[in-house]
Every structure is written in structure tokens, then in C-alpha cells.
Amino acid sequence: EAQVTQNPRYLITVTGKKLTVTCSQNMNHEYMSWYRQDPGLGLRQIYYSMNVEVTDKGDVPEGYKVSRKEKRNFPLILESPSPNQTSLYFCASSLGAPASVAGAFFGQGTRLTVV
Amino acid sequence: QKEVEQNSGPLSVPEGAIASLNCTYSDRGSQSFFWYRQYSGKSPELIMFIYSNGDKEDGRFTAQLNKASQYVSLLIRDSQPSDSATYLCAVGFTGGGNKLTFGTGTQLKVEL
Numbered sequence: 001e002a003q004v005t006q007n008p009r010y011l012i013t014v015t016g017k018k019l020t021v022t023c024s025q026n027m028n029h030e031y032m033s034w035y036r037q038d039p040g041l042g043l044r045q046i047y048y049s050m051n052v053e054v055t056d057k058g059d060v061p062e063g064y065k066v067s068r069k070e071k072r073n074f075p076l077i078l079e080s081p082s083p084n085q086t087s088l089y090f091c092a093s094s095l096g097a098p099a100s101v102a103g104a105f106f107g108q109g110t111r112l113t114v115v
Numbered sequence: 116q117k118e119v120e121q122n123s124g125p126l127s128v129p130e131g132a133i134a135s136l137n138c139t140y141s142d143r144g145s146q147s148f149f150w151y152r153q154y155s156g157k158s159p160e161l162i163m164f165i166y167s168n169g170d171k172e173d174g175r176f177t178a179q180l181n182k183a184s185q186y187v188s189l190l191i192r193d194s195q196p197s198d199s200a201t202y203l204c205a206v207g208f209t210g211g212g213n214k215l216t217f218g219t220g221t222q223l224k225v226e227l
Contacts, residue, residue: 033214040123042219043159043203058214090158097214103149103205104215106158 002027004107006091012113013081021076021110023091031094032074033058033104034066036087043090049074050097081114088112118142119206121218129226134191136221138204141185147207148180148187153220154200163189194225 004025013019025032033048035058045058049068063085065077074093078085088111092104118141128134136150147166151159165171165178165187177190187206191198201220208214 035217040219043205043217045214048214103151103161103164105161109156109158 002105004091004093004105006089006107006110008110009108010111012115014115015082016080019078019081019112021078021089021091021112023074023076023107024072025074025091025093025105026072027093027095027105028071029093029095029105030071031097031104032068033092034064034074034076035090035092036060036085037090037109038087046076046089081112083114086112086114119204119216119218121202121204121221123219124222125224126221127224127226128194130194130196132194134194134198134223134225136189136191136202136204136223138187138189138206138218139185140187140204140206140216142206142208143182143185145182145185145206145208148178149205149207149215150176150178150187150189151203151205151217152200153203159203191223194223196225196227199223199225 007022030051034046035043037043044060047066049055091107094104120139150163152162153159163178165180171178175192179188201222203220204218205215
């Protein structure tokens with residue numbers, strides 16, 4: 001089954017404790033991205049990757065890191081989480097850049113709470 | 116700042132009626148337009164995309180695009196309670212990372 005898998009689905013952590021949210025896709029997609037979704041603000045792109053070892057900032061990259069060492073994986077790293085990073089996070093992938101192909105496929109989401 | 120605007124709703128329609136969801140966008144260079152459906156607590160799911168002016172139909176769904184007016188809409192015919200969800204409009208910009216910019220979504224409620 002074609003899918004984008006995120007882990008964990010739910011996470012409560014404390015301020016400053018480094019965490020990683022994993023994302024893996026099995027569709028051989030080149031383009032992957034991370035979004036956060038907040039009430040009233042919609043989905044905002046954090047980082048994206050056009051291919052292995054190619055990553056770039058989205059609209060709200062502050063406080064986040066990513067890496068793309070393999071085509072299928074695109075982890076999101078919060079080196080020192082803060083309460084304003086409490087949000088619902090989605091990983092997405094697409095065959096090519098999503099504006100040029102039929103949109104993007106989303107993972108199930110990770111609800112992160114930073115206390 | 117590229118913007119995508121949607122009325123947050125909720126939009127309430129009776130079962131069997133036509134639901135009309137609207138979206139406007141600010142960048143005239145936008146080239147691709149998408150509608151996603153998102154159930155509460157779930158991930159967005161692509162339901163329609165359109166690239167050219169006019170209408171595109173897929174089952175009960177019709178996407179309409181008017182680039183001159185910078186307006187895209189989604190019509191849902193014969194609305195069902197299972198259509199109750201938030202509908203996200205996304206606009207694609209092929210420059211600057213070739214990414215999608217999302218609206219904040221319109222909540223649709225289909226009532227029995």
C-alpha cells in the first residue's frame with residue numbers, strides 16, 4: 001500500500017529536550033516536505049526537499065532542522081523545542097514538486113505538545 | 116506574501132443539496148490549484164486538481180477555475196453527511212521551491 005508514515009503519532013515533551021519525528025514514504029517520491037497546522041493559520045511549510053541531500057527552507061523554518069540522506073526518509077528535528085512549536089505536523093511527499101504534479105500525499109500527522 | 120483566502124465557515128447545507136466552496140488567491144502567476152478534504156484529526160486528502168480555466172468534473176465533485184478573477188471553487192453535488200469535513204484550497208507556485216500554499220480551510224456541515 002502506497003503511504004507516507006510518520007512516527008510518533010502523539011508526543012508530549014518538555015522544553016529544550018531534543019526530539020525527532022520520522023517520516024518515510026514507499027512511493028519512490030523525489031519531493032518531500034514538512035508542514036505544521038495551527039488553528040486559524042492553516043498548513044504552513046517548514047522545510048522541503050527536492051531530492052536526496054537537497055533541502056531548503058519553507059515559510060516557517062525557525063527552530064527546525066531536516067535531513068535527506070535517503071530518498072524514502074525525511075526526518076524533522078527539533079533541537080530545543082519550545083511551547084510555540086506545539087502543533088500538528090504533517091509530512092508530505094509527491095512524485096515531483098507538488099505545484100507541478102497532482103498535489104502531495106500526506107502522512108497521518110504527529111500531534112506535538114511542548115510543555 | 117502569496118495568499119490564499121477561504122471563508123472559514125461553517126457552511127451548512129442539507130443532505131442532497133449542492134455545496135459551493137470558494138477560494139481566492141493573490142498571485143496571478145499561480146499555475147496549479149488543488150482541493151483537499153480533511154476530516155477532523157486526520158490528514159488532508161487530495162480530491163481534485165485543476166490547471167486550466169473552466170470546469171473539471173469528477174463524480175460528484177466539480178472544480179471551477181477563473182484565472183482572470185483569481186478564483187477557484189469546488190462544487191459538491193448531492194451532498195452527503197460523509198462530506199462533512201474541512202476543505203482546503205491549495206495553490207501551486209512553480210517558482211521559489213515549486214510549493215503549495217494552503218488556505219485555512221472551509222468547514223462544511225451536511226445536515227440530515
